[in-house]
Amino acid sequence: MTDRSTPRRAPRRRPAPAPxxxxxxxxxxxxxxxxxxxxxxxRVGRAVMFGALGLAVLQLLSVQLVQAPSLSAEAxxxxxxxxxxPATRGTIADRNGNPLAYTMEAKxxxxxxxxxxxxxxxxxxxDPSLPTVPEYLDGVATAIHDALGAAAPKxxxxxxxxxxxxxxxxxRGVDPGVAAEIVDxxxxxxxxxxxxxxxxxxxxxxNIVGATGWDGHGLIGxxxxxxxxxxxxxxxxxxxxxxxxxxxxxxxxxxQPAVDGSSVELTIDNDLQYHVQQEVxxxxxxxxxxxxxxxxxxxxxxxxxxxxxxxxxxxxIGVANNPPDAxxxxxxxxxxxxxxxxxxxITAAAAIEDGLTTPDEVLQVPGSITMAGATVKxxxxxxxxxxxxTGVFGKSSNVGTLMLAQRIGEDRFAQMLDLxxxxxxxxxxxxxxxxxxLPSREQWSGGTFANLPIGQGLSMTLLQMTAIYQTIANDxxxxxxxxxxxxxxxxxxxxxxxxxxxxxxxxxxxxxxVRDMFRSVVQDDxxxxxxxxxxxxxxxxxxxxxxxTAQQIDPNCKCYSNSEYWITFAGIAPADDPxxxxxxxxxxxxxxxxxxxxxxxxxxFRTIASWLLQRDAVPLSTEPESRxxxxxx
Amino acid sequence: MTVKVPPSQxxxxxxxxxxxxAYQRRSxxxxxxxxxxxxxxxxxxxxxxxxxxxxxxxxxxxxxxVGMAVTLLLTTRAxxxxxxxxxxxxxxxxxxxxxAVLQRDVETxxxxxxxxxxxARLGMIPAGQVARLVVAEDGSVQVVxxxxxxxGAPPAPLDPPARADARIQTPLAGSPGAESPRPLEDVRxxxxxxxxxxxxxxDDGRRAASTVEEGxxxxxxxxxxxxxxxxxxxxxxxxxxxxxxxxxxPEAPRSIAPGQTVPPEPEDGLR
Numbered sequence: 001m002t003d004r005s006t007p008r009r010a011p012r013r014r015p016a017p018a019p020x021x022x023x024x025x026x027x028x029x030x031x032x033x034x035x036x037x038x039x040x041x042x043r044v045g046r047a048v049m050f051g052a053l054g055l056a057v058l059q060l061l062s063v064q065l066v067q068a069p070s071l072s073a074e075a076x077x078x079x080x081x082x083x084x085x086p087a088t089r090g091t092i093a094d095r096n097g098n099p100l101a102y103t104m105e106a107k108x109x110x111x112x113x114x115x116x117x118x119x120x121x122x123x124x125x126x127d128p129s130l131p132t133v134p135e136y137l138d139g140v141a142t143a144i145h146d147a148l149g150a151a152a153p154k155x156x157x158x159x160x161x162x163x164x165x166x167x168x169x170x171x172r173g174v175d176p177g178v179a180a181e182i183v184d185x186x187x188x189x190x191x192x193x194x195x196x197x198x199x200x201x202x203x204x205x206x207n208i209v210g211a212t213g214w215d216g217h218g219l220i221g222x223x224x225x226x227x228x229x230x231x232x233x234x235x236x237x238x239x240x241x242x243x244x245x246x247x248x249x250x251x252x253x254x255x256q257p258a259v260d261g262s263s264v265e266l267t268i269d270n271d272l273q274y275h276v277q278q279e280v281x282x283x284x285x286x287x288x289x290x291x292x293x294x295x296x297x298x299x300x301x302x303x304x305x306x307x308x309x310x311x312x313x314x315x316x317i318g319v320a321n322n323p324p325d326a327x328x329x330x331x332x333x334x335x336x337x338x339x340x341x342x343x344x345x346i347t348a349a350a351a352i353e354d355g356l357t358t359p360d361e362v363l364q365v366p367g368s369i370t371m372a373g374a375t376v377k378x379x380x381x382x383x384x385x386x387x388x389x390t391g392v393f394g395k396s397s398n399v400g401t402l403m404l405a406q407r408i409g410e411d412r413f414a415q416m417l418d419l420x421x422x423x424x425x426x427x428x429x430x431x432x433x434x435x436x437x438l439p440s441r442e443q444w445s446g447g448t449f450a451n452l453p454i455g456q457g458l459s460m461t462l463l464q465m466t467a468i469y470q471t472i473a474n475d476x477x478x479x480x481x482x483x484x485x486x487x488x489x490x491x492x493x494x495x496x497x498x499x500x501x502x503x504x505x506x507x508x509x510x511x512x513x514v515r516d517m518f519r520s521v522v523q524d525d526x527x528x529x530x531x532x533x534x535x536x537x538x539x540x541x542x543x544x545x546x547x548x549t550a551q552q553i554d555p556n557c558k559c560y561s562n563s564e565y566w567i568t569f570a571g572i573a574p575a576d577d578p579x580x581x582x583x584x585x586x587x588x589x590x591x592x593x594x595x596x597x598x599x600x601x602x603x604x605f606r607t608i609a610s611w612l613l614q615r616d617a618v619p620l621s622t623e624p625e626s627r628x629x630x631x632x633x
Numbered sequence: 634m635t636v637k638v639p640p641s642q643x644x645x646x647x648x649x650x651x652x653x654x655a656y657q658r659r660s661x662x663x664x665x666x667x668x669x670x671x672x673x674x675x676x677x678x679x680x681x682x683x684x685x686x687x688x689x690x691x692x693x694x695x696x697x698x699v700g701m702a703v704t705l706l707l708t709t710r711a712x713x714x715x716x717x718x719x720x721x722x723x724x725x726x727x728x729x730x731x732x733a734v735l736q737r738d739v740e741t742x743x744x745x746x747x748x749x750x751x752x753a754r755l756g757m758i759p760a761g762q763v764a765r766l767v768v769a770e771d772g773s774v775q776v777v778x779x780x781x782x783x784x785g786a787p788p789a790p791l792d793p794p795a796r797a798d799a800r801i802q803t804p805l806a807g808s809p810g811a812e813s814p815r816p817l818e819d820v821r822x823x824x825x826x827x828x829x830x831x832x833x834x835x836d837d838g839r840r841a842a843s844t845v846e847e848g849x850x851x852x853x854x855x856x857x858x859x860x861x862x863x864x865x866x867x868x869x870x871x872x873x874x875x876x877x878x879x880x881x882x883p884e885a886p887r888s889i890a891p892g893q894t895v896p897p898e899p900e901d902g903l904r
Contacts, residue, residue: 102740198741200740200747203746278788281789538762540765614763
């Protein structure tokens, strides 16, 4: 207020044109008001000035006091800009640190069609040597199309460049070097940081790893289920920006650094995974199966070394670019099936553990057995045959197995199923895991106990099935399988996945006896001592395993089909010093996994196990003392 | 402080009031120093003392001058350094990107499927069942298994063929990763065309069982040599570019044109 009144006071210092009294007298002397005289004008002028001043003061008060908060908020919102600093997504690597999925910084090409076209016109008006707008846009479209190929058709790019949008993305996921070249040539094209997810192995382990969507977050597989660990937290900072876009100095604030995502190390072995994936695909094609899957476990730690199914998609080309029949899931953990004879190992383990039989006991096995009204036959017709206990499993006799199961009893058998982890998720760390279906003891009907010991009437995932054999391989201690070995934080701190508590299922002696007995399955012989899975034998190594053939449900008759089977195989290599456990499932094949006649998955076991034994230079097994006796001649 | 002014010095014509006051103060100072006012005339006031102060003043002026020069120099240096810094940052950024691209090529080339394809290109086939040599303690060697030459075809590529209408980005030739011998796509085609065991695709798009022609040993194609005329980085790793017409719109229109000032860091955040 004072500075405003000062200039008004100042003129008073100068010699006043007339003393105040004189003016007053002049007005009164005239007798009536002089509307043209200076005093009148002076007074009116002063009133107007004071009035204007008053208005200004009122407006000032209103702006500075009443409207101040809302106006300053509005101004702040106009100039405040928040910058997001994206966190880098963690890597998914195999057990040797070879990446299966990692993130690379790439660029998205951006453009502001309306604004840039106007700028180009203005610039050309000043300098006619510059290209015309259509020439420039055509150049941009050509450059991008040449760089990116079919992913960026020139017509689509031109449509975008000539559109009336204020902002468009011309391309995403562009190599930084490529983007820099385009922007160097056409500086009206902008770039924006965009991280791309790379899968160097293509479809290698894609069933496990999964894929991310266009927003960089997980869509399927571990990418989705571990998204919270992998993604990290974006950072941000705030600054003020003038109307010309320049940063107002000193306005940076609220800076939150980005926290990069943690990396995940899997128990998978890339090389083995490749081999298994390749061979599973091949087996599927050669056997004519609907699908094929395989799991390889470390016998002593329960770690998943490889897990594969056929027809896996390729995340490196984008999920949507895969053929419509590509398998996006992970069948080995998500699709339970009836295992068939592979399940007989539980009967064997329980019978040996409880001392109800010995491998050499001779059982007089008839052609069929009736239990609680259900008659079960062997896969081949025969009269009473003197099989040893070893032979019952080596020849996969349903009748012999049920004879042993009767000795075990329903309750003990149910307990063993539970101990082997059936009907429970393994909690391997993969999404979409199925627990399989195991009828609880209370729900058992008369025929249930005639079915379960021979692997019908219950379902399990391939991983569960392989885990049964891991128990036998690991001297009777079941270690629930897992696939995430460790997470590595952005600061390099490594957090190992805790090893699950082992579950003692059978004694080490029982496990060794069962392993030895099940060598009979792969024993070749021209006579009666031949097992059912000779194709799995590997020369120089003792192999223990079991074939399985389970009838599928025929939806037409709602009965067990006599033409479609789940063909399974699970095996331990080497049997005398277990290192690996391999589980295989072929869904309704018409031939064996190597294309030969019959329906057997044993050749696929041999291919996988033989490769592993060779790759890891596993010492040869000692020669077994004698051949196993399956049948008394 | 009021000063008693002699009447003789009052309002001399030709002097402004301010000048008048200055003269008054001078005579006052002269009086305080015990000099006659006349001695102050002709700027002879304290002549000896002024002379003794000259070196001091000169020193101060010199110091100021040096200070300004140093400030100027430092400012110039700082500006120069900031230019160098931003140039170095940009260079560092480009090197980081180059490194990332090279790293990608290494990872891609080092992956099991890429190595298998490279082996297939050389006509290598999986060994299958192998015989093993067991060396006894006495040095004698025992052969376990029958060594038989491996036969058959190189493994088919692992990846499923992409959809026919797929839009898969192929990177620019001459980009930093251009040293990698050939795009995997080309190799895939070689294997599919030149080898007997492709991962076949039936009419309905499903992979059908394929036949193995036993005994056929594939020869590497002339065009499949690494020095083939297609120097481009490995193709399949470039992530799918979203179909352009389906791109989502940005949340808000950006108002900074590419040429305009953008915050120095993090780079590219706004453009």
